[in-house]
Amino acid sequence: MPQNYIPIFIFIAVVGILIPITLLAAKLVRPDNPNRAKLSPYECGVDPIGASRGRYTVRYYIVAILFVVFDVETIFLFPWAVKFKALGMFGLIEMLIFLAILVVGYVWVWQKGALDWV
Amino acid sequence: MLDYITSYLSSNTTPGQAGNVFWALVYIMVVFGGVSVAVMAMNWLERKALAHFQIRLGPMRVGPHGLLQPIADAIKLLTKEDIVPSEADKFVFWLAPLIILCASFTVYIVVPFGPTHAITDLNIGILFMLGVSSLSVLGVVMAGWASNSHYPLIGALRSSAQMISYEVAMGLAVVSAILMTSLNATGTGTLSMIGIVQAQQSQQMWFLFKFFPLGFIAFGIFAIAMVAETNRAPFDLPEAESELTAGFHTEYSGLRWSLFMLGEYAAMIAVSSIAVTLWVGGWMRPFPNWLTGETWDLVFSLIPGFLFLGLAFIAFIGVARMPKHPYFRVQTIGLAGFGAVLGLIGLVLFAPPVRDRIQDIFWFCAKVAVFMYLYIWYRATFPRYRFDQLMRVGWKVLLPVSIGVLILTAIMGVLF
Numbered sequence: 001m002p003q004n005y006i007p008i009f010i011f012i013a014v015v016g017i018l019i020p021i022t023l024l025a026a027k028l029v030r031p032d033n034p035n036r037a038k039l040s041p042y043e044c045g046v047d048p049i050g051a052s053r054g055r056y057t058v059r060y061y062i063v064a065i066l067f068v069v070f071d072v073e074t075i076f077l078f079p080w081a082v083k084f085k086a087l088g089m090f091g092l093i094e095m096l097i098f099l100a101i102l103v104v105g106y107v108w109v110w111q112k113g114a115l116d117w118v
Numbered sequence: 119m120l121d122y123i124t125s126y127l128s129s130n131t132t133p134g135q136a137g138n139v140f141w142a143l144v145y146i147m148v149v150f151g152g153v154s155v156a157v158m159a160m161n162w163l164e165r166k167a168l169a170h171f172q173i174r175l176g177p178m179r180v181g182p183h184g185l186l187q188p189i190a191d192a193i194k195l196l197t198k199e200d201i202v203p204s205e206a207d208k209f210v211f212w213l214a215p216l217i218i219l220c221a222s223f224t225v226y227i228v229v230p231f232g233p234t235h236a237i238t239d240l241n242i243g244i245l246f247m248l249g250v251s252s253l254s255v256l257g258v259v260m261a262g263w264a265s266n267s268h269y270p271l272i273g274a275l276r277s278s279a280q281m282i283s284y285e286v287a288m289g290l291a292v293v294s295a296i297l298m299t300s301l302n303a304t305g306t307g308t309l310s311m312i313g314i315v316q317a318q319q320s321q322q323m324w325f326l327f328k329f330f331p332l333g334f335i336a337f338g339i340f341a342i343a344m345v346a347e348t349n350r351a352p353f354d355l356p357e358a359e360s361e362l363t364a365g366f367h368t369e370y371s372g373l374r375w376s377l378f379m380l381g382e383y384a385a386m387i388a389v390s391s392i393a394v395t396l397w398v399g400g401w402m403r404p405f406p407n408w409l410t411g412e413t414w415d416l417v418f419s420l421i422p423g424f425l426f427l428g429l430a431f432i433a434f435i436g437v438a439r440m441p442k443h444p445y446f447r448v449q450t451i452g453l454a455g456f457g458a459v460l461g462l463i464g465l466v467l468f469a470p471p472v473r474d475r476i477q478d479i480f481w482f483c484a485k486v487a488v489f490m491y492l493y494i495w496y497r498a499t500f501p502r503y504r505f506d507q508l509m510r511v512g513w514k515v516l517l518p519v520s521i522g523v524l525i526l527t528a529i530m531g532v533l534f
Contacts, residue, residue, distance in 0.1 A: 026200070
């Protein structure tokens with residue numbers, strides 16, 4: 001029912017009012033005297049070396065890609081799970097085929113070493 | 119006015135279902151306040167419990183037994199200077215904590231504190247919860263990126279990789295619980311949070327014990343994944359202070375840092391309430407099938423009142439054991455007042471109308487509280503994982519096990 005979703009917008013409105021008020025209140029009471037050392041990036045007191053947005057390992061991308069694959073799979077499983085008993089054996093076999101295809105991909109990824117974090 | 123309130127409270131729809139904007143607003147304010155207070159209490163409890171695990175006393179100075187410590191912390195954080203690093207992307211830096219806070223608070227819209235005590239009952243409840251709570255990854259990445267500093271960036275990358283890795287196993291574990299809701303005469307399950315608890319009620323079994331040990335394993339996977347999802351010990355690598363100072367929120371200070379903390383604790387309570395709803399029977403009281411009848415109903419409905427009276431009793435013992443020095447007079451009076459308030463709440467909870475209405479909320483909160491204590495216990499007990507071990511557990515152990523559990527549950531569901 002659509003009216004069930006109205007509280008979400010009320011909630012967002014409440015959060016959207018409350019948090020700026022808190023931030024504003026904090027702005028009124030807190031001290032504000034910045035200096036150069038305070039505003040420099042935190043590096044345990046040492047001057048930062050090199051650009052902070054440097055290179056990082058490609059494995060984070062692999063994890064992100066794998067996440068998309070498996071999360072979409074999970075989303076596909078939800079409708080089936082809701083109608084599970086009604087679909088019965090047909091649904092089960094259908095889903096087993098779907099999962100089997102995915103497991104083949106999973107095993108391949110495992111063999112390729114994409115899941116290893118050296 | 120009073121008639122209106124009582125008639126509303128005795129109705130059996132959630133405000134969202136009735137399309138009643140005013141009551142929805144009231145419920146939202148109550149939940150908002152309640153969660154904030156719960157976070158403060160959790161903060162105190164965590165410091166105190168961790169201290170006792172390590173044979174320390176923990177906060178003792180601010181108020182009796184440090185009870186006012188979270189309030190003192192809040193005031194301190196509010197009046198602290200807010201430093202935005204000169205290199206930072208100002209707008210994104212400002213937005214990140216808000217996103218985390220919104221993501222972890224919006225989830226409470228569908229949390230079923232009782233059959234009618236939810237802000238609203240979405241028919242996609244659990245999907246909504248999973249989806250919105252995973253939005254906090256965005257906030258983490260934004261915080262790390264906008265800080266433009268080494269530690270936050272590495273912390274944010276680690277944190278996001280960890281959160282998305284464990285989300286897969288978490289989702290699959292949830293699917294196997296949803297699957298159990300469809301094992302009824304009509305053959306149709308539900309994604310609604312209230313519906314899931316009602317399914318457990320009608321199947322006369324917590325899903326934890328369904329198809330033993332399959333429900334148990336699914337629950338275990340969720341319990342591990344939810345700790346990783348909220349970046350808590352032993353999976354608190356993003357905030358590994360020995361290597362990354364504080365992870366993605368290294369550059370945050372003052373109130374904005376406290377928003378991160380608020381978001382983190384709110385998210386912990388939120389995922390615990392998902393676990394409680396899906397596997398541990400939500401608002402149902404213990405043993406609804408074994409211990410039936412008027413007497414047992416009465417006994418279980420008296421427990422909340424007795425719990426608060428017990429807490430009041432402990433507070434009064436504390437008053438009696440307080441040193442008799444004038445220096446402690448204010449603390450003694452404070453603790454006595456606290457005990458009196460607790461005792462008063464306990465007495466109010468004995469009143470029959472309150473007792474009947476509050477039961478569901480009490481049992482739900484009690485179950486969530488057990489999970490919150492487990493979080494503290496984990497933190498005190500387990501050493502921190504290494505990052506490659508963490509990813510290995512997520513992808514090579516939890517994921518295959520959760521797929522296996524899902525398939526076995528489906529086969530069991532079709533056969534029996």
